[in-house]
Structure formats: structure tokens, C-alpha cells
């Protein structure tokens with residue numbers, strides 16, 4: 001089961017300025033809504049909620065990349081990006097790798 005914070009997180013918005021990735025910035029500029037950005041506090045820039053962001057990243061990954069177990073999925077990325085949530089994607093993966101190593 002997902003963390004209960006997830007639903008709260010899904011509603012938070014991120015603006016074009018806070019998304020460093022050029023492809024995602026373009027998508028948000030053309031299709032985003034003017035929300036209050038959760039990250040920089042700016043109002044009026046086009047933004048996506050993290051839920052929309054997660055869908056966008058997932059579809060971008062699916063069409064441009066082949067996912068391997070070493071890649072974040074859309075939601076892991078969003079959680080990784082949120083500084084208020086104590087989520088260390090790298091640590092999760094390192095643990096996975098250790099477990100796999102132990103089994104072999």
C-alpha cells in the first residue's frame with residue numbers, strides 16, 4: 001500500500017521553472033494550468049500537479065526510454081523531487097541490490 005502522504009503529494013503543483021528537464025518544461029508550458037507552485041511559491045506560471053507530472057514522466061519514459069529496474073518510475077521521481085518527504089530513492093535501490101547480491 002502506498003504511503004498516505006501520496007494523495008496529498010499528488011495535488012501539489014510544480015511550475016516550469018522548478019522542472020529542470022527541457023522536454024517536461026515544454027509540455028507544461030503548452031498544457032499546464034496556472035497553479036501556485038509548491039516548490040518556489042510563484043503563482044501564475046504554468047504548472048502541473050505532481051499527479052499530472054507523474055503521468056507525463058511515465059509516458060515520456062515509455063516512448064523515449066526502456067525502463068530498467070535502475071530507473072525511477074514517475075512517482076518515485078516526484079517523491080524524490082519533494083524535499084519535504086524523506087525519501088531516498090538511491091538508498092532504496094542500494095538495499096534492493098544488496099538483497100539480490102545476498103541471494104546469488
Ligand SMILES: [Zn+2]
Nearest residue numbers: 015018037040
Ligand atoms: Zn516553481
